[in-house]
Amino acid sequence: MNTTDFNHQLSLNQNALESFAFKFTQDYEDANDLVQDTLLKAMRYSRKFRDGTNFRGWLYTIMKNTFINSYRRGVKTRSFIATHEEIPVSQLQNSATGNFGENKFMLEDIHNAMKKLQPEYLTPFIKYFEGFKYHEISEMLHVPIGTVKTRIHMARGILKKNLKMYTKEFAGNGY
Known part of the structure; x- marks a missing residue:
């Protein structure tokens, strides 16, 4: 698929991506960010798309993986902050001097x-x-x-x- 056809397919599927993103995020701004990230990744990895396969399915997979990875990063960040706040100072000193x-x-x-x-x-x-x-x-x-x-x-x-x-x-x- 050439670049023009690829970009045309992206624009044809943008509305479907927006609805799909909203199902994940339940927030319009977050959904728009997710669509944007998905489109950027699709363009970056356009060479990996194989002609004859389901283009929308490929985009949905990119979106799902982007959302999951973003969610995991957020959970790890939040759990690190929460864990850090719960550690007593005496225990921090003991671990630092190990x-x-x-x-x-x-x-x-x-x-x-x-x-x-x-x-x-x-x-x-x-x-x-x-x-x-x-x-x-x-x-x-x-x-x-x-x-x-x-x-x-x-x-x-x-x-x-x-x-x-x-x-x-x-x-x-x-x-």
Whole structure:
């Protein structure tokens, strides 16, 4: 598809994109921003569109992914601010004066514990840790949502067992 045809298709689908964006945002200004971001990304990645595929579906996918990524960024930012406000000053001082060598060993232990996980447990656990919802992981891995929940639960249990030396009851005893 040449640039003129591509731009024509964009303009033909703009109204549909605006309605679709409003369903996500429930706010006209946010919906307009989402449409703008979607159109910019569509133009930037126009080479990735394949002739013969559903153009509107491709645009909807870009919009959905843009909205999800924006939402995740917002949640992470809000949770960071909320968490930061809840940390007592004494605890901040303790974490700031921690030994970097200890942190390195702890990180190595975490990596080693994760290496011990079987791939069917590791993959959904990593996806969940990255911020994906159970249903999204289910769709990505083509397994039932119950299986995803079970595998994440099992991964947590295995990691807890392999990292038990870092629990509070052991930390106080010099382990």
